[in-house]
Amino acid sequence: MLRTSLNNPGEFTFTYELVPGQSCCGKRIEQLLDFARAAKADGRIKALSVTDNPGGNSSLAPAAIGEELLKLKIEPLLHFSLKDKNRSQIVSHIYLYQRLGLRSLLVMGGDFPKPGYYGQARPVFDLDSTQTLQLMQEMATGLHPGCILSQKRPYLRLFKGCVVSPFKATEAEQVWQYANLLRKVRAGADFIVSQLGFDVRKFAELITLLRRERINLPVLANVFIPSLGTARAMAAGKVPGVLLSQELLARMEQEAAAGDNHARLDRAAAMIVRLKRYGCQGVHLGGSNLRFEEVSYVLDRYAQWDQETELPDLVCDFPLQKTWYFYRKEQGLSQETLLKPGLRRAATKFPSLSHQLLFSQSLSSRLFGRFCLFCSQGKRRTTVLILLERAIKRLLFNCRMCGDCTLSRSAFLCPQSGCPKRLINGPCGGSRLGFCEVHPERLCFWVRVYERLDPQTTLKSLAEPPHLPPKDWALEKTSAWINFFKQQREQEEPR
Known part of the structure; x- marks a missing residue:
């Protein structure tokens, strides 16, 4: 189980993200299930996460893939997006997931809905992530407001994850992210998954913050392996909340021109080794149309380099220019940067x-x-x-x-x-x-x-x-x- 793996200090956990398309069947779905079968046979990936309308586009509901994964005996980690659910629908989905045996959820606000049938959908965002985590916590005791008194009873406890981005480039954005994280922890989050990013120092800052706040929740660092096309979109700001430096994009352009198909995989493996040594309990892998053979290659490389004393001589740290850091590097990430709120x-x-x-x-x-x-x-x-x-x-x-x-x-x-x-x-x-x-x-x-x-x-x-x-x-x-x-x-x- 994901819960057992993440809470085992002697185990480093791997999960991988599946992205269903805008269809209930067909080639894309079969590719996802083939990936799941290969992951189950390999045994190193403990759970497969399933996105919920990523990018604000309508797609197959994650519960459908979640049921298929249960049949394949590999644990699903369902994204629980709040952009298109009011509080009644949230409770209804929780009942559904309990009924289906889908126990691991990653709670997030979600991307703003994109135009679809007859134009722009009305966004919901009735509850935010913190309020939803609190609701789930209360439902586990059978005491949530609005429950019919005669039916009050405890429900099976969900394994609830929350999301944080340590990769914000400005002070205001980053401080708010960390403030929200502390509230999510108080509201009952069981584990933390970071936003994807390519600045290794930002990963280290997140772990440092949690240690200093005496928060012992397991952290899955998001290691994303973009294709060149996806990297271009990220660098251009077309993926909400994601920052990719021009330096990394230029390197990927050079690798593509040289026909080097393994450079991005090696870079991901090197980053995983560093993240483990920083104190992450695991890695949440993702990528653009990756085959399982490519993911297996990354895991093999990680296993090889993890046994070596010296870190692999690969550049995997690509910070943005003029980005803001919560901790001062010259103080060994032990001294907080002086905050400057209230300019107006x-x-x-x-x-x-x-x-x-x-x-x-x-x-x-x-x-x-x-x-x-x-x-x-x-x-x-x-x-x-x-x-x-x-x-x-x-x-x-x-x-x-x-x-x-x-x-x-x-x-x-x-x-x-x-x-x-x-x-x-x-x-x-x-x-x-x-x-x-x-x-x-x-x-x-x-x-x-x-x-x-x-x-x-x-x-x-x-x-x-x-x-x-x-x-x-x-x-x-x-x-x-x-x-x-x-x-x-x-x-x-x-x-």
Whole structure:
């Protein structure tokens, strides 16, 4: 089992990623199953992961391939993407996977949906990764909210993985990634899989961070073996969240011109040896249309070099120029780089003061609360208050009147209007060089938030507040002011 392998200190775990196509059968599916048969016979790959609508394109649901893998007696690791599932569908899928015996899931937000039938699909992102991990944790005890009381019972515990990208090029993106990782760990993640990348020092930083935070979860480092065409797409920014340096692309161009088909495989094997020595518990392999013979070659090379004292003399480290690192190299990755949030902190002064006056425990807040609750007792008064709230907040924050306001947790920028995925607990992993995955001409919403934070913010303080719970969409188009004070009154009432 994957769980047993990853938690065995004496074992180095290999998984491999399968990518189903836009069909339920045919040559591509048969190739995936042939690969699975070969992997089972070889025995070195402990699980085969199955992607869930990669790149935002519709494809065969991962459960279909997962069932086939179970029949072949090799463990499936299903990607659990949240871009096209609301919370009801998430719970439904969990029931389905439990029924089918699919126990290992890799929880991720997923890429923004691409245009399809009659144009652009509506993105969902109802829950983020942290909220979903929390839901799965609660379902394991039979205590998740919304469960019918008579049916409350514990469910088989899933083996839940989370994703982190240590390869962000800017400070704001990288710090948010690590803050989100710490929250995912608290929410119940059982293991960690990194985003794919080609900067070995970034892998080492991730392991260093986890050790310093005393997090003992197993880490699968993502080692991807791109074809030249895929490398060109990555270097051009066409794969969300993935960075590939021009130096690596130039090297691959030279190798292709020389007809060297093994260079990229040797490079991957050399990287695996380094990652094992850094402290990774395993490697999550992937590649562009790789045959099992090529993957077997990589594993053979790794086994050969792993027995040698000296690391193989192959360049496998390709950092981006001017990338930001969380730890200083000259200090042996023991000293954190000084963070510089809050470069535009002044923009929050007025809304922060207003929030303090109206939504704290001050006299002005208590008076404003009584006014809002008074307005809530009459339909006309409620309507007038909603019109007033909408006018003020639309002008100041481009408010969408979700009725469950989180402005104070995002430096008084509205995620419902500013983030295409409407994420309320931090960014996705799809940004590139600080810019949004969906709108590349715009700064990532959460990069803008980082620029408005308190200048004294640290990684620990950023990750410390509990993640916000999912939004209650029954409150949409109602007054967040009234809802806030009603909730506050309910909490103050004796039980």
